[in-house]
Amino acid sequence: MNKGAIDYSLYLVTDRDLLGTKDLGATVEEAIKGGATLVQIREKNLSTLEFFQLAGEIKVITQKHGVPFIVNDRVDIALAVDADGVHIGQEDMPLPVARKLLGPAKVIGVSVSTFEQALLAQQEGADYLGIGAVFPTATKGDADSVSLEELREIKARIRVPVVAIGGINKNNIHSVMTTGVDGAAVVSAIVACADPYEAALHLRRVMKV
Amino acid sequence: MNKGAIDYSLYLVTDRDLLGTKDLGATVEEAIKGGATLVQIREKNLSTLEFFQLAGEIKVITQKHGVPFIVNDRVDIALAVDADGVHIGQEDMPLPVARKLLGPAKVIGVSVSTFEQALLAQQEGADYLGIGAVFPTATKGDADSVSLEELREIKARIRVPVVAIGGINKNNIHSVMTTGVDGAAVVSAIVACADPYEAALHLRRVMKV
Numbered sequence: 001m002n003k004g005a006i007d008y009s010l011y012l013v014t015d016r017d018l019l020g021t022k023d024l025g026a027t028v029e030e031a032i033k034g035g036a037t038l039v040q041i042r043e044k045n046l047s048t049l050e051f052f053q054l055a056g057e058i059k060v061i062t063q064k065h066g067v068p069f070i071v072n073d074r075v076d077i078a079l080a081v082d083a084d085g086v087h088i089g090q091e092d093m094p095l096p097v098a099r100k101l102l103g104p105a106k107v108i109g110v111s112v113s114t115f116e117q118a119l120l121a122q123q124e125g126a127d128y129l130g131i132g133a134v135f136p137t138a139t140k141g142d143a144d145s146v147s148l149e150e151l152r153e154i155k156a157r158i159r160v161p162v163v164a165i166g167g168i169n170k171n172n173i174h175s176v177m178t179t180g181v182d183g184a185a186v187v188s189a190i191v192a193c194a195d196p197y198e199a200a201l202h203l204r205r206v207m208k209v
Numbered sequence: 210m211n212k213g214a215i216d217y218s219l220y221l222v223t224d225r226d227l228l229g230t231k232d233l234g235a236t237v238e239e240a241i242k243g244g245a246t247l248v249q250i251r252e253k254n255l256s257t258l259e260f261f262q263l264a265g266e267i268k269v270i271t272q273k274h275g276v277p278f279i280v281n282d283r284v285d286i287a288l289a290v291d292a293d294g295v296h297i298g299q300e301d302m303p304l305p306v307a308r309k310l311l312g313p314a315k316v317i318g319v320s321v322s323t324f325e326q327a328l329l330a331q332q333e334g335a336d337y338l339g340i341g342a343v344f345p346t347a348t349k350g351d352a353d354s355v356s357l358e359e360l361r362e363i364k365a366r367i368r369v370p371v372v373a374i375g376g377i378n379k380n381n382i383h384s385v386m387t388t389g390v391d392g393a394a395v396v397s398a399i400v401a402c403a404d405p406y407e408a409a410l411h412l413r414r415v416m417k418v
Contacts, residue, residue, distance in 0.1 A: 048297075049302065049303070052306065073257055074257075074285060076285035076288075076310065079285070079310050088257075091256035092256065092258055093257050093261055094258070097261065097289045100289075
């Protein structure tokens with residue numbers, strides 16, 4: 001995987017609690033067919049064994065479609081399934097430590113909600129930033145909020161790719177993309193939909209700026 | 210660290226929820242001074258950052274005293290703080306995967322509760338086994354139980370060191386050691402005591418067979 005060539009535009013984050021009766025693997029595959037360009041597995045309340053097994057399943061699907069696969073938080077799981085990288089939050093492993101374990105070839109994304117955090121992560125070698133929450137969200141109750149204007153300002157002053165996250169859906173994704181960010185991360189806007197393929201396809205259509 | 214020379218006899222497992230007003234690091238250090246021969250950090254409900262930081266603190270203490278330091282479950286934390294190894298349960302990363310990530314020099318212990326699990330773990334290269342729960346315990350509510358007779362039988366048929374775990378305290382540790390096991394793992398019998406040094410010292414005295 002060429003880190004510089006990654007398409008961050010429609011960044012899917014999983015949450016099996018929002019699937020209803022759907023299967024996670026099938027949902028991810030449909031989303032990719034509909035236009036998701038990157039997949040991050042973010043699952044809480046799983047044993048390490050369950051997370052490892054689920055990550056292995058999703059890795060097979062992303063690999064089949066040539067889409068980068070990122071593991072949330074768990075560097076060990078990322079190493080175990082040879083994922084393309086990890087996404088770490090401010091409460092996860094420090095970036096320099098994660099980099100040491102993963103090496104220079106893997107992607108490391110970092111969640112930030114201020115310019116200062118963004119700059120630090122960039123200086124420490126983050127490959128991309130997840131910035132949010134741009135809208136209120138049920139999946140991350142305690143997330144700090146970032147207005148679209150703040151998002152635009154951070155993006156303008158940061159060199160690495162920026163992905164907006166938090167409550168992004170078909171009704172607001174266009175406004176997010178007008179800030180100049182490289183991508184929008186969605187959870188429920190795909191995972192919670194009855195037809196993830198159509199949901200992704202629709203998001204791709206309306207996000208164009 | 211020479212894996213073959215590890216003294217498993219009084220194996221301390223941490224649980225900060227049982228500390229009361231005591232400090233975890235101080236408790237571990239007092240326990241080592243009293244005779245604990247190995248320390249496993251096993252802490253749930255911590256963020257990865259908190260677990261990493263706490264593991265780093267405990268590592269410094271164990272290293273100072275020349276006592277092996279094992280991390281429960283999290284291979285990434287073990288790698289990040291350069292612990293001596295990990296302890297994995299049946300719901301954690303599969304042993305062959307953990308071994309691949311940690312390499313041959315690190316210690317990998319595996320929790321088992323049957324002879325079949327013990328044999329498999331040994332065949333897969335476990336350095337030691339934790340067998341239990343030998344007595345009912347509050348810290349692991351759903352643990353499978355293993356009688357002292359079963360413990361004796363498993364120990365007799367297994368080559369790698371065996372550590373008994375589960376509800377072991379000053380009143381029953383001697384009976385555990387008469388089964389021929391290489392060590393006894395304790396949690397509350399040290400961590401929950403007002404004086405961890407005296408608790409460890411007393412356990413060492415009464416465990417002798």
